[in-house]
Amino acid sequence: MHDHSVHVQCSECPIRHRAVCARCETDELNRLEQIKYYRSFQAGQTIIWSGDRMEFVGSVVSGIATLTQTMEDGRRQMVGLLLPSDFVGRPGRATAAFDVTATTDLVMCCFRKKPFEELMATTPHIAQRLLEMTLDELDAAREWMLLLGRKxxxxxxxxxxxxxxxxxxxxxxxxxxxxxxxxxxxxxxxxxxxxxxxxxxxxxxxxxxxxxxxxxxxxxxxxxxxxxxxxxxxxxxxxxxxxxx
Amino acid sequence: MHDHSVHVQCSECPIRHRAVCARCETDELNRLEQIKYYRSFQAGQTIIWSGDRMEFVGSVVSGIATLTQTMEDGRRQMVGLLLPSDFVGRPGRATAAFDVTATTDLVMCCFRKKPFEELMATTPHIAQRLLEMTLDELDAAREWMLLLGRKxxxxxxxxxxxxxxxxxxxxxxxxxxxxxxxxxxxxxxxxxxxxxxxxxxxxxxxxxxxxxxxxxxxxxxxxxxxxxxxxxxxxxxxxxxxxxx
DNA sequence: GGTCCTCTTTGACCCAGATCAATCGACAGG
DNA sequence: CCTGTCGATTGATCTGGGTCAAAGAGGACC
Structure with missing residues (x-):
């Protein structure tokens, strides 16, 4: 799919980060220059929280974010770890029964939801690419479940x-x-x-x-x-x- | 999305089942009459197992199937529960680090992988619908993770x-x-x-x-x-x- | 009826990991 | 320098759920 082999500093991103932004370099999403923008978050900053809705979809450029679910009494379970090149957000209806938090300083490559959805409807590639990524995440979640339940x-x-x-x-x-x-x-x-x-x-x-x-x-x-x-x-x-x- | 309110026997399915087959009634997938076929499995039958690949994608019409992951020493963790209207299978490359097993007698509405993929490439609706379903599953998996880790x-x-x-x-x-x-x-x-x-x-x-x-x-x-x-x-x-x- | 067979319940005991608590190191500010 | 804070380590103790074992509760079949 991607060729992640480039090591140099990504020329597109407005910030410095360790690894090349694979998404920026090679992804189909990159065609969407018009509706793309970058957004920074500080370490510890909550991006969305339960009940709220995220107004964008996007992928991590640098830094790390986590998805967590919390029970009333404070028990917490991380349900997603977002490393550079990972995607968050749900086109279509809102999800988000969990918090998204930046655990380090974070830069995300974002797309506003509405235009993104419109583009997805007209560009089969986008939806397919997203499906592929979501299926990967689902696979990862299933291995994670084995870990949580039995290891x-x-x-x-x-x-x-x-x-x-x-x-x-x-x-x-x-x-x-x-x-x-x-x-x-x-x-x-x-x-x-x-x-x-x-x-x-x-x-x-x-x-x-x-x-x-x-x-x-x-x-x-x-x-x-x-x-x-x-x-x-x-x-x-x-x-x-x-x-x- | 769907209207699941119909209670009558599904007229399309060749078998009898308790609930109406929601997928058959209303789904976009149903347009794909040409490449659709039904397949029955006995209770206890393994549909695919780790390392093998599933040659079809499809959804459960009646009965129940499970996805499980197994460790070498026999520890098992269920990672998916497929009830009527749920979808299995991965268009594109193979997944399947887990077993799919029918726990009751099972009927699935199947599509051969190749033609399905081709159709998906030309019909944005299909990919989007599938993305929607996969995101739902991912959400369910994440709640499941909270359950496994903290409850x-x-x-x-x-x-x-x-x-x-x-x-x-x-x-x-x-x-x-x-x-x-x-x-x-x-x-x-x-x-x-x-x-x-x-x-x-x-x-x-x-x-x-x-x-x-x-x-x-x-x-x-x-x-x-x-x-x-x-x-x-x-x-x-x-x-x-x-x-x- | 009797005898398998599979699924389930219940009891007794144990241990991996939780809980509670103290200490330590690194680092920032004064 | 001291002090406060935050994360990490380590110890002592407790307990929820695992493990091992026995027995009950239906079927299905002869």
């Missing part, structure tokens, strides 16, 4: 790290000389919300994985993976899913 | 019952005189796989809900709901989502 805390942590590593690899981010490394873009608490755990358990399991040599830590966020197969095994994934070349 | 066993059971009740209501199935009742289409074990529990816990929690008067049981499968609000409260859902009427 142990240790497996959940290992899965999360390998998921982020996979995403990074897909965007051709850091792949420094054989040794695989990822930056966890989330706090322990956010990881806990992602995995359906408490932050204490997350911390303990990360420590355990470190002690067992599955990962090494540098600071709180930077994780090195000496042996990817080992990590995938810990994650309980039966297939590597062709993660890395 | 207690009791809340999970109450949620499952209310989800099935909602689905039944949407299809205008049984709504006998004020008192709401549903048939659980799943065994205790299947419910457990749905909810990320064990079958023993499912059984215990159903007994507990019965003892507390939230539901009454008639046989193993037939559940009466004397007070819907009470059930929704037990489910921990903050909104009734306009469930009935």
């Amino acid at each position: 142990t805390a240790r497996e959940k942590i290992a899965s999360l790290i390998s998921i982020i590593a996979r995403r990074d690899a897909a965007l051709h981010l850091r792949r420094a000389g054989g040794k695989l490394a990822v930056d966890l873009p989330l706090t322990r608490e956010e990881m806990a919300d992602y995995l359906g755990l408490t932050l204490e358990t997350v911390s303990r399991q990360i420590s355990a994985l470190k002690k067992d040599g599955v990962i090494t830590l540098e600071g709180n966020r930077h994780v090195q993976i000496p042996d990817l197969d080992r990590l995938l095994e810990e994650a309980g994934d039966d297939s590597d899913g062709g993660m890395l070349v | 207690t066993a009791r809340e999970k059971i109450a949620s499952l019952i209310s989800i099935i009740a909602r689905r039944d209501a949407a299809l205008h199935l049984r709504r006998a005189g004020g008192k709401l009742a549903v048939d659980l289409p799943l065994t205790r074990e299947e419910m457990a796989d749905y909810l990320g529990l064990t079958l023993e816990t499912v059984s215990r929690q159903i007994s507990a809900l019965k003892k507390d008067g939230v539901i009454t049981l008639e046989g193993n499968r037939h559940v009466q709901i004397p007070d819907l609000d009470r059930l929704l409260e037990e489910a921990g859902d903050d909104s009734d989502g306009g469930m009935l009427v």
Whole structure:
């Protein structure tokens, strides 16, 4: 579909970011220059919240946003993690029984809903592309459900790290000389919300994985993976899913 | 969108089924008479399994099918429940890291993949309709994730019952005189796989809900709901989502 | 009737992960 | 320098739901 292999700074985006904005470079959506605009959010800023409606659809250019659902008593479950190139928003009727929050400073490439819908109706490509992306997300959600329902805390942590590593690899981010490394873009608490755990358990399991040599830590966020197969095994994934070349 | 209010026997389907086949009656997909065919599966029959690919896309006419993911050691998590009018299959490339199994005798309204894809490319309506449905499924998956990650066993059971009740209501199935009742289409074990529990816990929690008067049981499968609000409260859902009427 | 067989219920016990609480490190401001 | 804040770690204890085991409740079939 896309060729994500470009590493240079995206020339179109008004801000600086680590990875090239794949969406901007190659996507069909890019044809829609007329109705496209960029929007920045600060870390911690809520973009929409339950009951409210989002007036745009768009994709993440840089930074990270999360979708979370919250119960009355405060229990929170993350239901979506939006990394660069991910799409949010629902053409057609409103969705949004969940919050969308920027966890880092965030730039999104947005399209106003109305004109976007009109364009979608006249351009089969757009709807098909969007369907493709939504189906990918649905697949990811289903793997996530397996994780939430059946995996142990240790497996959940290992899965999360390998998921982020996979995403990074897909965007051709850091792949420094054989040794695989990822930056966890989330706090322990956010990881806990992602995995359906408490932050204490997350911390303990990360420590355990470190002690067992599955990962090494540098600071709180930077994780090195000496042996990817080992990590995938810990994650309980039966297939590597062709993660890395 | 659809008008599901018809109660009569669907005149198009070659088989008999309780509810009208909403898809057959009103859907755009129905225009595709030429490439449409019906297919029956026996209860327990596996339709596709991991690694295999499904050669068709289609929607459930009658009966129930499940999508499940299985880990090497046998842990299973249901990731999709296909009730009449639900759609399965992925136009474009193959997905299917999960099994699709008929849990009851099942009839599906199928379209061969190739011609369906071609039709989708020329008919914007189809792709948009499919996108709409996929987004609905994604929303459902996200609520499911909240359930799996954060709800207690009791809340999970109450949620499952209310989800099935909602689905039944949407299809205008049984709504006998004020008192709401549903048939659980799943065994205790299947419910457990749905909810990320064990079958023993499912059984215990159903007994507990019965003892507390939230539901009454008639046989193993037939559940009466004397007070819907009470059930929704037990489910921990903050909104009734306009469930009935 | 009796005997499988599958699904379900119930009991007893245990453990993974939650909860409560203390401590630590990094960093910002005064 | 001290102090406050925020995130992370670690310890002690508790508990919801898993595990293991036994028994009940229908069918279906002989």
